[in-house]
Amino acid sequence: MSFLKVHDHLLQIYGPQHWWPARTPFEVMVGAVLTQNTAWRNVEKAIANLHAVGALDAEALLRAPLPRVAQWIRPAGYFNVKATRLRNFCAWYVARGGEDALRSLETTDLRRELLAINGVGPETADDILLYAFQRPVFVVDAYTRRIFRRLRLVEGDEPYNELRAHIEARLRRGRRELVGLYNEYHALIVRHGKDVCKTKPRCELCWLACKSRERQAGKSSKALQGAAQ
């Protein structure tokens, strides 16, 4: 079972996910910060509030008092922390010349600058790189670690960059368009992660993951038997 095959299974099961749900690249970036450890529907409420008051804009967010931003994004949780993070991000965004100027940066430079912002970690940075700037970056999240661990494709507790590099290296050989592939793949993993094995007849991928674990158990028990002889 290759990383590419897993993608194809997921696509067959769920169909295209059409990520990222946002009107503009800036809205993607705001959503990426707000969705940290938070259910997406709560983020939608926060973004709707920002949209309603005309604050879905970097300059507007910088003009607004921090406590007011916090109230706007309250449904997204951690609102005091995230208000500061949004402000940090907007300060960088404006100082750096906005979307058009940022588009001309190399992916590695863009990532380094994103990670330098207090409140933007590896996953948030990669969400922004992939879904706002269309860069070929595979986003690793908790669902990613879980599904690939269950399929015995990774250990699951590797450092972020190690896991990303490992998966990207094995997806690059598929002769496919990478931005589209990474876009759909991460979205499908999240979609699958939400209702994994909660559906009555186990989906094909969960079934495969189960078989994969049984294979592993069989091998290790045989190894133990062999060692006992």
Added chain:
DNA sequence: ACCCAGGGTCATA
């Protein structure tokens, strides 16, 4: 009542 959600930072060892 408890658990989790499309993480990240900071203090500590």
Added chain:
DNA sequence: TATGACCATGGG
């Protein structure tokens, strides 16, 4: 490098 505490809302 690697744990643990902390942030906070809303839905199951």
